[in-house]
Amino acid sequence: MTAQMTFFIILALIAIVSSVLVMALRTISHRVVSMAFSFFAIAGLYFLLGAEFIGIIQIMVYVGAITILFVFGMMMTEHRNIGFGPDPRKIQQVVSFLGVATLLGIMLYGIFSMDLPTTPQPYVGSVEAIGLELYGHYFIAFLGSAFLLTSALIGAVVIARKEADE
């Protein structure tokens, strides 16, 4: 059991448990916090893989921005009364669970039956390499994502504001 393995198990457990808690907790704010923990754990995994840049971005964007957005979304809507009463869709839940479990089973079977070599040393992607790739090979896609972000910004403003005016 190497140190890496230990870290991996810890982080993976945190990620899975906090993800399950997102589904299971009763209070909406607790759920959002749990989601932030999950993101943190995933960022930790990135560090473990030697992808520091992505890990940092993960923390900044997911934990810093998206979680805050969720908090705002939560605050602006119905956050006190979390219970909607008894769920009328028992069949939906059971079937969903069975379906998702089947899917997971198939995927895990597929993954573990794959014969992938274990790499002793991870490939380290430097920020420079990412930058070169981003501004070279993927420049068009990069511009596209810039447009996407801009339009998402404007769109979010318009959607949220327009109704408020009326």
Add this chain to the structure above:
Amino acid sequence: MVPITLFLALAAILFCIGLYGVLTRRHLVIVLASIEIMLNSVNINLVAFSAIGPFANISGQVFSLFIITVAAAEAAVGLAILIALYRNRNSIDVIKHDLLRW
């Protein structure tokens, strides 16, 4: 080093948790959160292959950057829609929004 299959298995588990959440949770915020978890699980795959896959290279990390970008945009717009919906229909219970039927 940790075998890549473990990362892939973790990603699959997270994906299924997110999927289950999308299919069953009634709170719209949680549905969106589940979607974020699913996106994250995809990112784990990408980064894992990029670092310790059979053909490790930088492209996976670049792609995960794009996914993060899209996820951010999606979260922003999704929450804006959520707020608009709440203002209009005064509820964020998924069951109450069955306008697709009409």
Add this chain to the structure above:
Amino acid sequence: MIQNAWLIPVFPLIAFLILLFIGRFLKEKSSYVGITALALSFILSVMVLFERIGGETYTYVIDWITFGELTISMGYEVTPLNAMMLIVVTLVSLVVHIFSREYMHDDKRIHIFFAYLGLFSFSMLGLILAPNVLQLFIFWELVGLMSYLLVGFWYFKPEAAAAAKKAFLTTRIGDVGLLIGLVILFNQTGSFDYADIYAAVEGGMINETLITTIALLIFMGAVGKSAQFPLHVWLPDAMEGPTPVSALIHAATMVAAGVYLVGVMYPLFLASSTAMTVVAYTGAITAFFAATMALVMTDIKRVLAYSTISQLGFMILALGTAGYVAGLFHLMTHAFFKALLFLGAGSVIYAVHHRQDIRDMGGLWGKMKITSITFLIGALAISGVFPLAGFWSKEEILASALLNGDGFLFTIALVTAFMTAFYMFRLFFKTFTGEYRGGDHDDAHANDPGVDAYGAADVAEADNPRDDSMDEETHVSPAEDHDHHDSPKENSGFMTFPLIVLASMAVVAGFVNLPFLGYPLEGFLTEGINVGSQPHGELWLAFVSLAVAGAGIALAWAMYYKGSISEDYFASKAPGVHKLLINKYYLDEVYTAVFVRPTVAIGRFFWEMDKSIVDGIVNLIGRSTSSTGRTAGRRHNGQLQTYGLVSILGGIVVIALAFVLRGYFG
């Protein structure tokens, strides 16, 4: 002027369009639109004829459709034959328009009537001017349609509606044959143009059997349109239409289209002796049977209708015995005196308050001077009395039956000529001499289009509120117009003028082919077309013809004027024959039993089949689809997550299949 011959059909078309759009505002005045258009056409026709007499055949065609190496052209052509026909059609149509101005003036839908007349004239003139058979066929069908519309003009009368349908469907049988014939012809010659067809036939490009087939198929069209046996049944029923229509369509122009068709296709018929024989015998049989039926009819228009069929049979007989000119000559003269007779009958019917039974008439001689005299001229002309038009043309037909036909055909022709004279004078004496028998009759007569027309017009008014505005001033019912117990009196100039015109034509039309002048019409008509030598009778034949006509007239005189032979002498001698004739040889019944009933039965059978089996299957599919839809619809609850779940499950199924069947994932 001959270059502008295309204007001749265009004038009536313009009249039709004008009446179509603003006719409802013109009302009664719409007649003047039609009269003006036809007058222009007539003047133009006369100019074209005179130019054609001195000149050449004028053809103007443009390419219409080109496919591959074949080109179908359209245009117009002025040949001697259609120059003559133009005069006939425009003149008859013009006088019918004038006549209708008075005859129809009470009708609510007079503008529609004149619009139809205009369109009909257009179709007929277009048919005549057509330079190829395809164009002829188009106008041929248009003429058939107009016949339907005009016969069914009083569509609210069930008999009229039925008659219109019957006319349309019966002629359709012939038209199918015609169309098939034309298609085969086109297949063989690669052209619809008359000139090419003549050349192909004369050049022997088509084998003999095929020529016979084509000729017989085309003749089928003529049989339908010209009401030849066995498709003649529609024409008597078509008398349900307004009388001017009967005069225009069923005497002078439309039924002439069949004869005209045989005329323009004559080289084709000449090339096949079988076809000629069939044509001749069809004509003879038709002439004879129609004449026998005309002997016993009591409806004035029906007598004339059977007389028309009989005379058309004469023309066909003449054409079938190589008497090209004789047939077409009779076509022309017959058009004039038959239109005259029909309009005379219309004048009488109008005067006796829309009664058509000759047993209700009589004694009109002194009361309706002009009508009586012109009708007498018409009757003499159709009987073939010297020197009226009918004499010259009928003599030629007899000559061609004698010289080119066999004894049977000649005998039939003579007997028919005798019967013609007899039934025409029976009609004349019954109508115009003796005592007036209509005065004390009750007016509610079963066969009374006028009264029905007004009743339905009142109903139609409700549908058409715009008509109400002028109603009080202009709506004069026939009962107010002429008092019923008044004796009939002569009609106004609008009715008598056409009669005078036609009567004078009936007198002089025969002179265009005088033997003493060397048969000028024959020289004109045979120019530029190879129809063989024309038969001419000798002098004795003229005397035989006259004697036969005289005998017929004398017998009628004896029976219906003098009374020396009882009117029902023959009927009592041979009651079976009389009954047979009255019932029109039971042909309608036979057709009903042989064709209509089985068709209806087959139709019913298939309807049942359709209902139980085909519909059953369709309904089953439909019902299962809709129940599936209902079941699925209940699942359709608008829940986004349910939809997501279903699609995820679908995806899982696909993955599982790929996993199991194809062995993916290792």
